[in-house]
Amino acid sequence: MIINRKELAREKVKELQNGFSAFAETxxxxxxxxxxxxxxxxxxxxxxxxxxxxxxPEKN
Structure with a gap:
C-alpha cells in the first residue's frame, strides 16, 4: 500500500480542527x-x- 504524505497531512489537520491531537512520524x-x-x-x-x-490544538 502506498501512503500519500499530502493526504496523510490533510487528514491530520482535520483531526486537529476537530479538537484532537495529531502525531507526525516524519x-x-x-x-x-x-x-x-x-x-x-x-x-x-x-x-x-x-x-x-x-x-x-490551542484553545481560543
Missing amino acids: KEVAELIKRELAKLNFKVHEDVTDLGSWFI
Missing part, C-alpha cells in the same frame, strides 16, 4: 501539516520529540 509530514495549518491560520502547540512531532 519531518516531511510535519512540514506539510505546518503548511496546511498556516494557510488556515490555525494555531497549535508543536512538541518535537525524537520519535516525531505532536501537534496539539
Whole structure:
C-alpha cells in the first residue's frame, strides 16, 4: 500500500480542527501539516520529540 504524505497531512489537520491531537512520524509530514495549518491560520502547540512531532490544538 502506498501512503500519500499530502493526504496523510490533510487528514491530520482535520483531526486537529476537530479538537484532537495529531502525531507526525516524519519531518516531511510535519512540514506539510505546518503548511496546511498556516494557510488556515490555525494555531497549535508543536512538541518535537525524537520519535516525531505532536501537534496539539490551542484553545481560543
